[in-house]
Amino acid sequence: MLLAVHGSPGYPPVMELDVRHLRVLCAIADTGSVRKAARRLGMTQPSLTTQLLRIERSVGGRLFTREQTGSRPTALGHSVLSRARPVITGMDALVAAARAEAAGPGRRRLRIGSVGSRAVAAWLRRIHERLPETDTTIHIDISAIALIQLVAAEQLDIAFVHESEGFPLQVPAGTEQRVLVAREPQFVALAETHPAAGRPVVALADLAQDTWMVDPTADHEYAALRRVFAEAGLDPHVVQVRDNATAAELVASGEAVRPCQPTSPPGPGTVLRPVHGDPLAVRLLLTWRPDTVGSPTLDGLWVDLCRAYLDLASGNPAYRAWLDRHNRSLHTLLAPPGPPALSPTQPASGRS
Structure with a gap:
């Protein structure tokens, strides 16, 4: 799959970027650093820098500015990335569908998304232990909005996200949410x-x-x-x-x-x-499509995540000290079970 990108007048001819080039650009944009992107892609930093320079030279303009704090897309970079991301998403969906078909009708798959959280590793370990025959994948993104949209677009089955207090997330049509922690202090x-x-x-x-x-x-x-x-x-x-x-x-x-x-x-x-x-506080949520994640599967994933989060909290001295000062136990961190669906504009609970 190729993407033609036109550079500025006076620069070298147009280059047709393949998916590998697009992944390089997206990795740099997502990590904000050539060094981190190289680590993600399994490359050395010098080789990735060389590849980026070749891409920029062929495209005809700089795609990223290099700063002390990392690499940021230029205006041209944003233009390229806006076209590259749908291509990569489509290719990933194509590969995932092909693998699912090749695995046969009896092979289940579970596509999980999550914001960055130390609870994710323990959550995945519990899921693997409980569902050893399920092909489980994980997609990490710092943007809860992006993850929710991927669930709505049926590119993820379920996502663990957080919502900043005072800025409720919109719930897309066809999705539901369940609160894990109503108010996690930051x-x-x-x-x-x-x-x-x-x-x-x-x-x-x-x-x-x-x-x-x-x-x-x-x-x-x-x-x-x-x-x-x-x-x-x-x-x-x-x-x-x-x-x-x-x-x-x-x-x-x-x-x-x-x-x-x-x-x-x-x-x-x-x-x-x-x-x-x-x-400062956030609300921790699970988002899913009920037409792709049924109640038994959802309940199992919910229990796995609750236990992973409680294990993490119990091992953190600062969090335990906070609980002691508020006369709370670990289990009171979790929101009580209730109706899974939330109003798109329902605010987080008040401060404690």
Whole structure:
């Protein structure tokens, strides 16, 4: 499958990009880094850099800008990527359908999507143990909106996503959602040398002079953080950093702080602390199509995810300390069973 991309006047002739070239471009855009893209694709960084330069030379313009924080698509890059992604999605769907047909009618498949979470690995392990004959695949994306759309388009069967408080996700027609955790508090990562690092709980005001970091590709993360600051009457500097390695180094060096999941482990030279009043929170959800994921399968996946999340929470000292301060047990983290379908505009529960 080929994609013709026209460059600017005066540049070399048009190049017909094959799927391998498109995957290179998408990998760089998705990871925000040539180094990370090379790791994802199983290539060396120099070879990937050389390939990108050849693609750009043949296309006739730069597709990415190289910055200290990573690689960002140019205007031409965005144009190419907007055409490349449907091609890759279509090719992946074609291959998946062919494999399913080749496997025979008796072979089941399960296509799972998820935002980044340490619970995913344990969830998959439980699914493999319970459904050893099922061909299970996983698609990770930082965008919950993108994952939900893939479920709606029947390119994923089920997805584990999170929703920033105050910014409810829209539920596409034909899909349903079930709440796993109604309100997961977001902690803050800061350098172990930070003046507030010795406190068990930090206040937003303690970090008002710090630079905060968010991932620009995470749905509503920047807007949700700004909303919390506005409600607190604060206006700290917020920067958008896509590369996680760079972000971790900036936190450890004391240059910035950033929100993080309460189940995250602290990186080298950093500590995780809850924020007083838990102003930052997300809701954890499962999204699926009931016409492709029946009740027995859904219930099994739900139990597997609940147990994976509880195991993760129980092994995290910072999260356990938060539970103790709120006089809660691990099992009260999970939302009570109820009607699976949610209104498209139903907001997350209030702060605790």
